[in-house]
Amino acid sequence: MKPGMLLGAGALLALSFAPASARTVLFLGSSFTYGAHSAAQHYHPELVKDLNGPDRNGETYAGVPAIFKQFTLEAGLNDYDVSSELVGGKGLEYWFTVPDTLARINKPWDVVVMHGFSTLDQAKPGDRTLLLSSSKQIAAMFLKANPNARLWLFATWGRADQVYPDNAPPVWKGKTPQQMGKDVQAAYEQAVKEEPRYAGIVPVGLAWNRAIDSGVADVNPYDGLDANKVDLWAYDHYHASSYGYYLEALMDFGKLTAHDPLELKGKDRVAEALGISPAQSTALMQVAHDTLAGSK
Amino acid sequence: MKKLALAAALLAFVSPAEARTILFIGNSFTYGANSAVHYYKADTVTDLNGPAANGKTVGGVPAIFKAFTKEAGLDYTVSLETVGGKGLDYHVAEKRAVIDKPWDEVVMHGYSTMDQAHPGDPALLIASTKQIADLLRARNPNVKLHLLATWSRADQVYPANAPAVWKGKPVQQMGRDLMAGNLAAAQGANIADVIPLGLAWNRAIDTGVAGADPYAGVPAGKINLWTWDSYHASAYYLEALMDFGRVTGRDPQSLGDAETVADDLGFSRPQTHALQQIAHDELAAQGR
Numbered sequence: 078m079k080p081g082m083l084l085g086a087g088a089l090l091a092l093s094f095a096p097a098s099a100r101t102v103l104f105l106g107s108s109f110t111y112g113a114h115s116a117a118q119h120y121h122p123e124l125v126k127d128l129n130g131p132d133r134n135g136e137t138y139a140g141v142p143a144i145f146k147q148f149t150l151e152a153g154l155n156d157y158d159v160s161s162e163l164v165g166g167k168g169l170e171y172w173f174t175v176p177d178t179l180a181r182i183n184k185p186w187d188v189v190v191m192h193g194f195s196t197l198d199q200a201k202p203g204d205r206t207l208l209l210s211s212s213k214q215i216a217a218m219f220l221k222a223n224p225n226a227r228l229w230l231f232a233t234w235g236r237a238d239q240v241y242p243d244n245a246p247p248v249w250k251g252k253t254p255q256q257m258g259k260d261v262q263a264a265y266e267q268a269v270k271e272e273p274r275y276a277g278i279v280p281v282g283l284a285w286n287r288a289i290d291s292g293v294a295d296v297n298p299y300d301g302l303d304a305n306k307v308d309l310w311a312y313d314h315y316h317a318s319s320y321g322y323y324l325e326a327l328m329d330f331g332k333l334t335a336h337d338p339l340e341l342k343g344k345d346r347v348a349e350a351l352g353i354s355p356a357q358s359t360a361l362m363q364v365a366h367d368t369l370a371g372s373k
Numbered sequence: 374m375k376k377l378a379l380a381a382a383l384l385a386f387v388s389p390a391e392a393r394t395i396l397f398i399g400n401s402f403t404y405g406a407n408s409a410v411h412y413y414k415a416d417t418v419t420d421l422n423g424p425a426a427n428g429k430t431v432g433g434v435p436a437i438f439k440a441f442t443k444e445a446g447l448d449y450t451v452s453l454e455t456v457g458g459k460g461l462d463y464h465v466a467e468k469r470a471v472i473d474k475p476w477d478e479v480v481m482h483g484y485s486t487m488d489q490a491h492p493g494d495p496a497l498l499i500a501s502t503k504q505i506a507d508l509l510r511a512r513n514p515n516v517k518l519h520l521l522a523t524w525s526r527a528d529q530v531y532p533a534n535a536p537a538v539w540k541g542k543p544v545q546q547m548g549r550d551l552m553a554g555n556l557a558a559a560q561g562a563n564i565a566d567v568i569p570l571g572l573a574w575n576r577a578i579d580t581g582v583a584g585a586d587p588y589a590g591v592p593a594g595k596i597n598l599w600t601w602d603s604y605h606a607s608a609y610y611l612e613a614l615m616d617f618g619r620v621t622g623r624d625p626q627s628l629g630d631a632e633t634v635a636d637d638l639g640f641s642r643p644q645t646h647a648l649q650q651i652a653h654d655e656l657a658a659q660g661r
Binding site: 114115116118119120134299300301302303304305306311312313318319346349350351352353354357 | 639
């Protein structure tokens with residue numbers, strides 16, 4: 078072996094352990110990332126930096142970014158420096174309308190994971206036009222700040238409240254939640270096709286579909302919960318339950334670190350803290366594993 | 374003069390020096406096993422047993438109680454001493470060093486079947502309640518003691534391999550039997566208050582707020598009071614409401630359905646309203 082190679086390996090090791098060379102990750106999103114209506118919202122806020130600071134109750138958001146950070150620690154990855162910028166009910170276009178917030182996020186992040194509004198466009202549900210333009214615009218901003226930034230789009234889940242209720246908007250009403258998940262995924266796929274500098278998609282909606290199709294999760298929360306299944310949705314059948322946010326964080330972990338979510342089996346402590354059983358935790362890891370295997 | 378007295382009373386009420394001390398003695402049913410309650414706001418209470426093997430201390434039901442009292446403008450210094458799977462006999466034998474203090478209030482409960490070796494037999498609960506009451510009163514003769522009567526365990530009723538005592542009976546029967554056992558234990562130890570949590574649990578089922586059989590799934594619009602093991606609770610929130618009502622004398626409904634703990638734990642406002650209504654109704658039915 079050449080001496081230079083050894084030095085290179087040594088330098089690489091030093092880099093991966095030194096705090097100065099920590100990988101900075103920004104989670105940019107809405108209630109679907111901060112864990113609204115579930116205990117995930119308050120799961121160890123001290124693990125992450127909420128760029129918005131304390132809310133009116135004096136609390137900062139933990140949510141999926143904190144669960145992701147905990148997963149990295151459990152996997153022995155100690156160099157993820159996780160921040161979040163999260164505002165409920167917003168899409169990617171929103172960040173360009175708030176100059177102070179924009180200044181906070183316009184930084185040379187190593188990794189950014191972000192998502193649009195859950196119906197693609199709040200004013201025009203199902204219309205991907207705004208997602209396509211705003212995802213291009215925001216990618217350009219982050220890549221200008223750091224040309225090597227790895228940018229991920231988190232494709233969100235099918236909302237039961239858009240499918241089942243009589244007063245649901247027409248676009249997904251009467252269809253399955255899986256169909257909404259597929260449509261949202263297709264829109265994000267087009268966004269990545271049109272802006273190939275994205276590292277890729279975190280297909281959370283497809284993971285939800287797989288959980289439902291494989292019998293781990295219930296398909297319709299309006300008719301009760303089947304025995305031995307989990308409800309991925311919160312009480313509003315719109316946001317996620319702790320199970321849903323846990324699955325979201327597993328998918329982020331798998332895509333961002335390239336580690337298999339099943340590596341966390343037997344090590345993970347998030348599940349216990351959220352009231353998820355070991356068997357449910359393993360089932361959700363398997364769903365994440367299978368979805369990632371299918372999306373490579 | 375009257376004004377001065379009122380001012381003094383007010384001052385005493387808000388002064389940190391005058392905070393009432395309360396100790397929770399129990400097991401997983403108080404530390405909130407298998408739910409997000411376990412580590413909820415652990416920094417607001419003192420876990421007398423210190424960090425567990427995972428480095429964490431308990432928040433549990435005591436932390437919810439603490440949050441409720443803060444919301445109600447009351448001042449309690451909250452401590453807890455909890456060990457999974459134990460009855461009051463264990464705490465007397467093994468935890469005397471940490472619980473033997475002059476507390477103002479103590480909320481405590483036995484093992485979930487009254488006696489782990491002899492499910493349904495109240496003898497051990499009756500004997501150990503007397504022992505722990507004597508121990509606590511020796512330190513503070515004025516300590517207010519509350520005995521918490523816990524809930525029916527679905528896992529003792531429905532599974533084919535459940536022990537004989539409650540197997541196949543209506544799910545509410547275990548809660549009624551636990552209430553009777555705790556009333557006997559309270560009488561033997563001259564304790565005025567038995568917190569009827571198990572009866573509140575039954576009321577939630579009887580009024581259609583909660584499902585009766587988690588092994589059959591959860592009916593639309595209902596809460597599952599149990600967590601994934603159909604043994605421990607998902608509705609520790611109801612436990613804390615009952616403790617709050619009996620310890621402070623305040624109506625659990627005075628907290629309102631916009632109070633923050635419910636939201637933190639993922640309960641909707643209608644669910645919160647329903648659980649507070651259950652606590653209110655059960656306390657009213659018991660004459661409080």
